[in-house]
Amino acid sequence: MTNPTADLDADTKPRRRPxxxxxxxxxxxxxxxxxxxxxxxxxxxxxxxxxxxxxxxPRMIYEQFGSKSALYVATLESALGALRTEELTLDLMHLDPLEGLLKLFDFMNGHFERNGHLVSLLRAENMLKARHIRKSARIREMSSPVLTMTKRLLARGVAEGRLAADIDPLRLYVLIAALSQFHLANTHTLSSEFEADLSAPEWRAARRADARKMLAAYLEKT
Amino acid sequence: MTNPTADLDADTKPRRRPxxxxxxxxxxxxxxxxxxxxxxxxxxxxxxxxxxxxxxxPRMIYEQFGSKSALYVATLESALGALRTEELTLDLMHLDPLEGLLKLFDFMNGHFERNGHLVSLLRAENMLKARHIRKSARIREMSSPVLTMTKRLLARGVAEGRLAADIDPLRLYVLIAALSQFHLANTHTLSSEFEADLSAPEWRAARRADARKMLAAYLEKT
Amino acid sequence: MTNPTADLDADTKPRRRPxxxxxxxxxxxxxxxxxxxxxxxxxxxxxxxxxxxxxxxPRMIYEQFGSKSALYVATLESALGALRTEELTLDLMHLDPLEGLLKLFDFMNGHFERNGHLVSLLRAENMLKARHIRKSARIREMSSPVLTMTKRLLARGVAEGRLAADIDPLRLYVLIAALSQFHLANTHTLSSEFEADLSAPEWRAARRADARKMLAAYLEKT
Amino acid sequence: MTNPTADLDADTKPRRRPxxxxxxxxxxxxxxxxxxxxxxxxxxxxxxxxxxxxxxxPRMIYEQFGSKSALYVATLESALGALRTEELTLDLMHLDPLEGLLKLFDFMNGHFERNGHLVSLLRAENMLKARHIRKSARIREMSSPVLTMTKRLLARGVAEGRLAADIDPLRLYVLIAALSQFHLANTHTLSSEFEADLSAPEWRAARRADARKMLAAYLEKT
DNA sequence: AATGAATGAGAGTTCATTCAT
DNA sequence: CATGAATGAACTCTCATTCAT
Incomplete structure (x- = not known):
């Protein structure tokens, strides 16, 4: 008998769910x-x-969200909202510019590694040509503060003569994003092609270190 | 026989296509x-x-390919086959190691920019956890020669004292792939988020130059 | 005073409606x-x-009526009950037979024109093959007094030699009903077909006069 | 040969349907x-x-008609089309005006009695406020020739001094339609209310005779 | 007494696939 | 060989009804 108190328990009646x-x-x-x-x-x-x-x-979904599309948009809003919220807690401006940008990379890399579903949702959304992101007022309102951070750190680094000049903030951001996300979005095909487990923590750690070095080498004035 | 002239006039029935x-x-x-x-x-x-x-x-599809899945695999095989074929024409081994690796990046970047459908198919395949790639004998047989090229160029560069030591070939390959593909796979969400057209040729050219610099900075012994 | 505390704390809980x-x-x-x-x-x-x-x-409906069907039957009972109630106030027996039957037509025509929902409910009920009317004890009990009135007026008119003999009361009743209801139940299709507004008061008045003439011509001994 | 009896009994294999x-x-x-x-x-x-x-x-319905609504419209078009086609075969103009109008009534009464589904479809369409009839180009194009016939017969009858003047053709048409259709559209409620079978052929024949008399009495100049 | 969130069967519609010609 | 009509399971979404508060 797995549960001898079942008789005493008020839940003997088959309730559908609490x-x-x-x-x-x-x-x-x-x-x-x-x-x-x-x-x-x-x-x-x-x-x-x-x-x-x-x-x-099924009824609850349509009661709460209205349609499959709307539910999908809500998941996007939620996942991006969580990212934006974490981004707002970043306190990079008091750091050395190079260190700040590397911390930014660390944050992005970490957030995407911890939130695989965000990577997957962004993949799905790109497959749909970002149709829903473009239509969602909530997402358009939650613009990322990260581009501005990048811009400021870059400017300060250049002014202090410590970072390479002529780096465009948006393109830098996209490069950082590439180094943070690509291996996650493509884990399966890459693992298959090279018969290696790219999702293993050790592999990820080593790759992160490499990416960090690559970023640092690019940013540092030479 | 209802129509004795049928033999003489083969096209009385309107055929839609030759x-x-x-x-x-x-x-x-x-x-x-x-x-x-x-x-x-x-x-x-x-x-x-x-x-x-x-x-x-519809019948033709099932005659020729067997199922939706099989047809999908065939498109993957075809697109990856074209990539492999082009890779085999690469003649990097006579080049200076740094130059060779940068040419490899140029090739990958170029191939993916020219073959957007390959980027999309890889995205689709990752969404399916690379299930089909893993099962396709043809794809597993067409293993990429690029990892070997990378390995050799790296080794030579290190031996010649011109490239940084301790760079793992596979991780380097993944970094190069990231710099080659990420902006393509995520054009739509990035363009939407930053209200810029990341598919514009000028934008792509500038980004490629940045990525190339980043790669060079990383590889060069300092 | 039903609730002595009402004055002190009437609205702590936000009730939406009194x-x-x-x-x-x-x-x-x-x-x-x-x-x-x-x-x-x-x-x-x-x-x-x-x-x-x-x-x-929703709960109130099921508390008060039990089911959608039962609620539907209740609307039928209510609408037919109102008709029967009005019918009982008709005082035709002291009138000249022809005049009485014309007044009966006037009443029916008027009641249906004033109570469009009754026409619609009868339409709905015929679509269901009168299933509910047949089952409702209340409706079967409220049998119409009109057929009896028709019978008596007809009989008196024939006896007095003023109305045509050999008119069956039930068939007469159905003819009167046809002249009273058909244009209402079919307003939409007829209006559409003839591009006229058959719901306009003037149109209805003219049609009623015609129908009255038709009825009179039929009834009068010739 | 796997099945030697195949030639003799082609239907042993369970075919879904011919x-x-x-x-x-x-x-x-x-x-x-x-x-x-x-x-x-x-x-x-x-x-x-x-x-x-x-x-x-189900697929065939959507292949052939597109939607439930479209299929419904198609049934309306078909049933009304059949009516219009029969109407066009009416040859009333060579008849005596009164006789012509009575024949018109006979035709309408007969067509509706033979085509109960048309009566029901019109009832359904009125419930929907003739929304679909109004939108169907095909139905609007098939305008009834009957109103014109009515008009001509009336005019000739008046000119010949044999029919009552001042009868509006459209209102006459609606009266004739009422006498032709009402008992059919309301068979169930009427039968139930009066505990008689109004769908019995004898009942219908008697009622038709009455309606005919009523129409004649109205039309004839007095 | 009154509420409205929750239910799951069933609605219209679409899909990959196969069969008869 | 080539066709496209036919299939029925499965999809998204809606409904009358009930339960917990």
Whole structure:
């Protein structure tokens, strides 16, 4: 007998499930949907699987979000919102410019490694030509503070004569993003091609160190 | 016989298109499928659209390829095969090691910029956890010669005392790939986020020059 | 005073609407449901819309009526009940037979023109093969007094030699009903077909006069 | 040879169903849909039932018609088209005006009695406020020739001094339609209310005779 | 007494795939 | 060899109804 107190327990009646608040339900659905869209993309995602994973039912999704598309946008908003929130806690401006930019890389690399679903959602969104990101007012409002940080650190570094001049902030940002994300977005094909496990922590750590060196070598005035 | 002149007048029935060879049909379907899978991913791709674009009919696809999955694999094989074929024409070994590695970057960057559908197919395949690449014998056989090239150039450069030691060839390859592909795979989200057109030729040229500098700075012994 | 504390703490909990009696609630729901069933029929009617229109909530409907079907039957009972009630106030027996039958037509025509939802509910009920009317004890009990009135007026008119003999009361009743209702039940298709507005008061008045003439011509002994 | 009896009994293999032409299929679907929409109205009609009745499958409906709405419109177009086609074969103009108008009534009464589904479709369409009839170009183009016939017969009858003057053709048409259709559209509620079978052929014949008399009495100059 | 979130069966519609011609 | 009509399972979304508060 696995649970001898079952008889005493008030839950002998088969209740469908304990009632949760609308908020809780919304959160559960969003979580399940994030995993589903990250794993299968928009077209491959299945409402039924989300429902099951969230312990909810199809009607609730449509009550709370309105449509599969809207739910997908909500996962994007949520994942990008979390990134923006963390970005705002970065305190790089008091640092040495080179150190600041390397910390920025560390942050981005770390955030994406910790949040694989964000990488996957961005992949899915690029497959859809960023259609939804472009339409979401909430996402457009949450513009990243990182480009500005990059700009300021670069300017200070150049002014202090310690960083190479003529580096465009946006292009630098894209290079940093490339060094932070590419290996994550392409883990599977690369691991397969080279018969190595690129998701292993050691591999990632070594690669991060290399990328950091590459970035430093580029930035430092020579 | 209802129509005794049928033999004399073969075209009374309106045929929509001139009869093509099986080879031609296969090629048309593959081309249409490549575009479709690149644009919509595996789950989002529609057999009907491929049929229409190829001017063919559903039965032909199943005759020639067997299933949607098999057709998808064929597009991957075809696009990766073209890459491998071009790679084999690379003649880097007679070059100076640094120059050779930079040429390798130029090649990769160029190939991916010219073959956007390959970038998209790799994105789709990563979404599917490289399931098909791993299963395709043909793809596993076509292993890239590039890692070996990288290894040799690196070794020679180190031996000649001109390149930094302690650089792992595979990790270097992944860094080069990152600098070659990331901006292409993420054009849409980046363009949207920064309200810039990252697909513009000028933007791409400037970014490539930056990436090249970054790579050179990293490789050169300091 | 029903609630001595009402003055002290009437509104701590934010109630959206003043509390209504069960009776009031029932009446509001019935009104909203009548409109909904008349507009959309049984299958097309939506509980949610009724709830919203009535300013109530779904549970109340099931508390008060039991089911969508039962609510639908209640609207039928209510609308037919109103008709029967008005019929009982008709005082035709002291009139000249022809005049009495014309007054009966006037009444029916008027009642249906004033109560469009009754016409619509009868349409909906015929679509359902009168399934509910047949099952409702209340409706079967409220048998119309009109057929009896028709019978008596006809009999007197024939006896007095002023109305045509051999007119069957039920068939006469159906003819009168046709002249009273058809143009209302078919306003939309007829208006569309003939590009005229058959719901305009003038059109209705002219048609009523014609129908009255037709009825009189038929009834009068020739 | 795997099956030596194949030649003798071609149907031993469980074939899903003999292949029909697209035309035939379309016709089967339309027939089944007409019955379904007539019986249940638009909202109450079920695609699955139509599919089953037509021995077809859901995809075919959407291939051939596009949507439930479009299929519904097609049934309306078909049923009204049949009416218009029969109307065009009416040859009333050589008749005596009164006789012509009575023949017109006979035709309408007969057509509706023979085509109960048309009555039901018109009922369904009025429930939807003639939304679809108004939008269908095909239906608007098939305007009825009957109003013109009515107009001409009336005019001739008045000119010859044999029919009552001051009768509006459109209103006359609506009265004739009422006498032709009302008892059919309301058979169920009337039968239930009066505990009589208004669908019995004898009842219908008697009623038709009455309606004819009523019409004649109205038209004849007195 | 009153609420509205939650339910899951079932709606219309689309899909990859196959069959008869 | 080539066609495209036919298939039915599975998809997204909606509904009348009930439960926990």
């Amino acid at each position: 009632r949760r608040s609308a908020e809780q339900n919304r959160a559960e659905i969003l979580k399940a949907a994030t995993a589903e869209f990250a794993t299968h993309g928009f077209a491959g995602a299945r409402i039924d699987r989300i429902v099951k994973k969230a312990g909810s039912n | 009869r093509r060879s099986a080879e031609q049909n296969r090629a048309e379907i593959l081309k249409a499928a490549t575009a479709e899978f690149a644009t919509h991913g595996f789950a989002g791709a529609r057999i009907d659209r491929i049929v229409k674009k190829a001017g063919s009919n | 509390r209504r009696s069960a009776e009031q609630n029932r009446a509001e729901i019935l009104k909203a449901a009548t409109a909904e069933f008349a507009t959309h029929g049984f299958a097309g009617a939506r509980i949610d819309r009724i709830v919203k229109k009535a300013g109530s909530n | 292949r029909r032409s697209a035309e035939q299929n379309r016709a089967e679907i339309l027939k089944a849909a007409t019955a379904e929409f007539a019986t249940h109205g638009f909202a109450g009609a079920r695609i699955d039932r139509i599919v089953k009745k037509a021995g077809s499958n």
